Amino acid sequence: MRIDSQLRALRSDMAPQRHAQVALEAARDSWAEGPAGAVLAELEGFGKAGSLDDYPALGALFAEEWRAAGLIGDLVDSLLPALQEHPLGQVPLRHQYKDGLTVLQLAQRGRAALTLITYEEMDQEQASACFTGGERYEAVLAGAADVRELELLSETEGKAAIDCRTRRVVAGEGMRCQGFAHTRQVTRVFGRLVVLRLSRTEERPPETRQYSLGDGRLLHRASGCRAESQREMATALLGRMGRKDAAPLLADLSREGSAHIRWQTLRECLALDAASGFAALWRIAADPEDELSAPAGALRAQLLEAHPQLAKIEEATCPA
Structure with missing residues (x-):
């Protein structure tokens, strides 16, 4: 050469x-x-x-x-x-x-x-x-x-x-x-x-x-936000890796950011750990001031119909 x-x-x-x-x-x-x-x-x-x-x-x-x-x-x-x-x-x-x-x-x-x-x-x-x-x-x-x-x-x-x-x-x-x-x-x-x-x-x-x-x-x-795009990729990677230990963190993150990134985070959390994900889904559905309340409520109803045992998680999560 x-x-x-x-x-x-x-x-x-x-x-x-x-x-x-x-x-x-x-x-x-x-x-x-x-x-x-x-x-x-x-x-x-x-x-x-x-x-x-x-x-x-x-x-x-x-x-x-x-x-x-x-x-x-x-x-x-x-x-x-x-x-x-x-x-x-x-x-x-x-x-x-x-x-x-x-x-x-x-x-x-x-x-x-x-x-x-x-x-x-x-x-x-x-x-x-x-x-x-x-x-x-x-x-x-x-x-x-x-x-x-x-x-x-x-x-x-x-x-x-x-x-x-x-x-x-x-x-x-x-x-x-x-x-x-x-x-x-x-x-x-x-x-x-x-x-x-x-x-x-x-x-x-x-x-x-x-x-x-x-x-x-x-x-x-x-997402138009670079930081949210990075977070979405990181969240998806945790899901593909099957990192169930990350589910509690994802449940907390489902309260932060835009509606898009919160929903994506919630989906990955549900896929990794049903208990953490469903508890986070219930909290969002139960808050009428949350912009994701309606879609979260609809998803909650679908999941309860398909998997009635999830009601036990809801009972344990409900503050009443």
């Missing part, structure tokens, strides 16, 4: 790698503390509270088309000299690439993030749409694309009415999505599309829902 001489040199001596990383981090910090200083200072505040109108430097990125391009131009001017000197260095910004989509996170402060996104040429109609909530403000820096804008009009019994329209965006234009009922999809890109995005998640992210665009059917739902 052929190994380039530069790579061979780096393998034999770690010092140049450290020097390259220090140089690139200094270049990033020079941009963040210099040309981008005012914007990133306001990103800190926007990540906590307020509307975009409260932050003039941040808002100008999406109100005056040259501002966003200037911000990215300053970043390139800071990083390129360091990359030319250290071509094998790692740019110290979070990034990812998948299926023609490149994402470079410039900064994150609290619930707000500033991201540079590139879409490669493509023409693809999507059969479904995800509604996730939050806010997104986008400035098109280069290229052109067809964008489908969707609005969730109503939801009933696992189906949704969705309004959609398609428009073409070009460099200098902006896009905006606010609230759970609005989202958008890039369906066709001419050449390449480059977008600067400002996003902010909600303090309590709503549940993510995916609907079929053909008939409005609900295809998938998931």
Whole structure:
């Protein structure tokens, strides 16, 4: 196998790698503390509270088309000299690439993030749409694309009415999505599309829902909270491992979090240990103020009909 001489040199001596990383981090910090200083200072505040109108430097990125391009131009001017000197260095910004989509996170402060996104040429109609909530403000820096804008009009019994329209965006234009009922999809890109995005998640992210665009059917739902998603995966893992010793903990956790994660926790608790799970189910069903009281009561009735012996657990749990 052929190994380039530069790579061979780096393998034999770690010092140049450290020097390259220090140089690139200094270049990033020079941009963040210099040309981008005012914007990133306001990103800190926007990540906590307020509307975009409260932050003039941040808002100008999406109100005056040259501002966003200037911000990215300053970043390139800071990083390129360091990359030319250290071509094998790692740019110290979070990034990812998948299926023609490149994402470079410039900064994150609290619930707000500033991201540079590139879409490669493509023409693809999507059969479904995800509604996730939050806010997104986008400035098109280069290229052109067809964008489908969707609005969730109503939801009933696992189906949704969705309004959609398609428009073409070009460099200098902006896009905006606010609230759970609005989202958008890039369906066709001419050449390449480059977008600067400002996003902010909600303090309590709503549940993510995916609907079929053909008939409005609900295809998938998931917690919008990263911590709850992690908890759901951990709970499911305990269930698959058969960890009955975790049932009392799951019973306690069935009182905490959103309705979705509480219900999932309760299901795993019931599967692991009928006594702990049914006692937790009874407590929820018996509380009229609990938003899960009705479904818990219905499940309780079904279980008692199928397994009458569970009534003994209820008798032992009831404070009367």
